[in-house]
Amino acid sequence: EVKLVESGGGLVQPGGSLRLSCATSGFTFSDFYMEWVRQPPGKRLEWIAASRNKANDYTTEYSASVKGRFIVSRDTSQSILYLQMNALRAEDTAIYYCARDAVIKGAMDYWGQGTSVTVSS
Amino acid sequence: DIVMSQSPSSLAVSVGEKVTMSCKSSQSLLYSSNQKNYLAWYQQKPGQSPKLLIYWASTRESGVPDRFTGSGSGTDFTLTISSVKAEDLAVYYCQQYYSYRTFGGGTKLEIK
Secondary structure, three states, X not given: XXXXXXXXXXXXXXXXXXXXXXXXXXOOHHHOEEEEEEEOOOOOOEEEEEEOOHHHOOOEEEOOOOOOOEEEEEEOOOOEEEXXXXXXXXXXXXXXXXXEEEOOOOEEEEEOOOEEEEEOO | OOOEEEEOOEEEEOOOOOXXXXXXXXXXXXXXXXXXXXXXXXXXOOOOOOEEXXXXXXXXXXXXXXXXXXXXXXXXEEEEEOOOXXXXXXXXXXXXXXXXXXXXXXXXXXXX
């Protein structure tokens, strides 16, 4: 059974940092792209970061809204996806989801339950 | 960046009715090399994570009821629910993956 479990969310002050984790199981982690998607309260989904699969050298992509501040990485030995978030702003307040991206589908076929991040003083 | 627009933003229907919702992209999502449209539809029920319904614009994800149908090509796409059930109460998002990923603003489906 495919599972994605996010953790690491919480309350952080503007300008602070936080690292989110997404523990995965039930599939070959290195075969899949992995994505981070966030959803501010009451708003639309926003894709923010991606880690391609091993075949694509785990290269990364970022949305303009987080590029230069957020870093996505993997621990392939433990099948964990990370999102290091730096220089946090109030507008980064959201639920953060990790999702598996199946290349053969091109879409995100499994999602975690999300972890909440609040940026406030 | 590719901009995704959805309409209507919300609609209310009775159980058993047919529903159609629209998704438009600011540029074509059709890859000429493989003739695939790089568009997906997701369903997000209240308090839940999104769930994949449709990919490649018209391929139903495993386990998704056949009352959900995706259609369209290029820049104009439609999600149709042939006979709405109460459990279909949700926000429906389209998402392009032609040029990385962008989501539409969503269509909120309410049940009368």
